[in-house]
Amino acid sequence: MSDIKFTIDGKACKAKEGQSIVEAAKANGVYIPVLCHFEGLKPAGTCRICTVKVGGRFMAGCTTPVAEGMIVENMTPEIEDMRKAIIEMLFVEGNHMCPTCEKSGNCELQALGYRYQMLVPRFPYLWPVREVIADTPRLYLDRNRCVQCLRCVRDIVTADGKHVFAVTNRGDKTLITIDTKLAAKLSDEMALKAMNQCPVGCILRKEVGYKIPVGQRKFDSKPIGSEIEGR
């Protein structure tokens, strides 16, 4: 099948049939910021940071497939300001204390905050009261830091197809939770996977921590997205 031709901010790009706008952009060396998407998982479109404009309409780049002749707007001031607003919303909606968070430097939300030069959020802090879940043997959940990306819900599933993580409530009360019975049986490997796919410091492995010192972490020297743009 021949390649699909499309443009992002005027740059001519090529994509394969079925690729999302975010994936196709990445393959063409264009970074579209995204928080909830994780390679290999079915896109959920929860964070909306990857929103782009196509034909005058806003749409999530992670859930929209590219089409022939598509003209994608990505880095316009209008879109970039709204993306920054979403990142700020995530900061004020939870309780994010970067200096005391062990994910600092590896956290994708923090990295996006730096990339978008967020100094003070434009929104007031909502200071929600969220319980920490620690009654599972390998993991603990600091839900103050959850951004509700649903990576864990999509990714951590038992051999017989049961969800270990799920969303409860709705609206302003929406909260992630863990099935403590299933979590008790999680293998070391699955527990590590759960921690690694969490973009923030919500899902953490008990017993081990700070394996990589602050200063040598993923986003400590290069901003998020530079690995794509640098290609």
Place this chain on the structure above:
Amino acid sequence: MGNISDVVKQAAGKYRKDPTKMLDVIRDVKASNGQLSDEAIAAIAKEMKVSTVDVEGVVTFYHFFSKNPAGKYTVYLNNSAVAVMNGCKEIAKVFEKETGSTFGDTSGKGKIRLYWTSDIGLNDQEPSAIINDVMFTNLTAAKVKTIVAAMKANKKVQAMAYEDGDGKNQDALIQSMVKNNIRKKGSVLFAPFTPGTALKAAVSKTPEDVIEEMKISKVRGRGGAGFPTGMKWDYTRQSKGDKKYIVCNADEGEPGTFKDRVILTELPEMLFEGMAVGGYAIGADEGLLYLRAEYMYLKNYLEKVLETMRKNGTLGKNAGGKKGFNFDIKIQMGAGAYVCGEESALIESAEGKRGEPRNRPPFPAQRGFMGKPTSVNNVESFCCASRIMLEGGAWFANMGTMQSKGTKLLSVSGDCKKPGIYEVEFGMTIDQLLAECDGKGAQAVQVGGPSGNCIDSSKFGNKICYDDMATGGSIIVIGKNRNLFDVVHNFMEFFVEESCGWCTPCRAGNQLLLHKFEKIVHGHGTAQDLKELEQWCVTVKSMSRCGLGQTSPNPIYTTIKNFRGLYEAKLQKGDFVSEFDMAAAVKDSCKVAGRKPIVEGH
């Protein structure tokens, strides 16, 4: 109340442990057990072979489930904007005084529980409440006292009725106090209809010709979005699939809408026949009526109507007398979630899950209910289809405006003397409608419910149609003496709670909009705050995933556009204005310390 594991086993067994029947299982368990306790949730998970947190996710998503305890009597009093206008807060006080309970108290014991709910489809007869699936309309302090006394005396809820409804509300299977309040009859919905004739007319044509007739009529979806019905059917017909579904969206949840309730009560044959017409057109053999939980009181009646239609050959094998066309309809109950009015959320809910909208593509026409091509249409749209089969597409297209053909059923409520149902031709002006419902002198009209447009009198000359003042049917008249900000605040609180929580802008953004709005209304806002509030509305509308978040800022957004003066009058003036409210900030600590704050200079 039996042993929990027995109750759960029985409920799960009844639905053959089918995970798509999760809502039904949960409802049965709640009905038998009284409460969806952690123990009950764990037992459901075990029987249905899913994880406990998945069941908990479903239970906590829907308003009429929740883990809150139910009593022998559970009162759900409506607190939507028109209910507040009509005095539901005062009614609540009477309930609390008479029962000794408080609204929303989940800890209290006792057989009478009081909870709030938002919009139960009775805006023309508020204040109203649902008690154990029975509708109580036009509540007064005296009526509440009688009801509570009857509950204390362990009377049956049905026996507490204090008046008769009208029309089919008196049917033996409904027996409700609900009134239809049909004020104006038009030629599509309320013209005489002989059951059986519409489907006969349809099956005398080819499915392609049925779709062509729908296209000629230019009928657009009556739920509010206005997508051309003929085109939707055509897409679904053309989609490949070994099975297809027709789904009727009877989840009217937009505050102020109650027209579908009246159709379901008075015109169910016309509706079900319209679904069969749709089934014939797209090639489906199964229809699903997704009925909002609030309308549970109509379920037995609707089942009986379906049974009669099966007996007379309109449904079932060779439906409508067409050899080889087998079509039947099932009813799926909702459980209380506004977002389930969004078609893909409705499908998720009908499959037994949390009612979270799906990402598109694929559209339901490609992959809908159970992954099969599905056409989801509004109750009123199906009735239009029935009429179009009888009168023809050209007849239908002869009415209305350029872009909006036919008639529209309006649910009119609020500050007018004749609230109720009006079937009007598209193109009627707001002024004409206000004259008919006796709502002259209104300060504002909320067209299309909270997600629509709040307009001032300078726009009362505008026309009701998709291309001007679009509405799924909700029209709320707001009188001169009302505080418009109270209405806006009520609507925004509604959206904060009803957001499904999936995407950031809708989940977090609506809370932030509400806070900013409160800041201005309380007199602490500056011109910059008003400017930002408007910008944030645009951000939430632009970045949200589904129609809910794309329209939820509208109560604020459209009132800033149309009533800017009201907002500006609330702004602080002067060179430097502090947004900090000293008195409010120290209120709690002063209370604890028994001191009085000195707030001069702040």
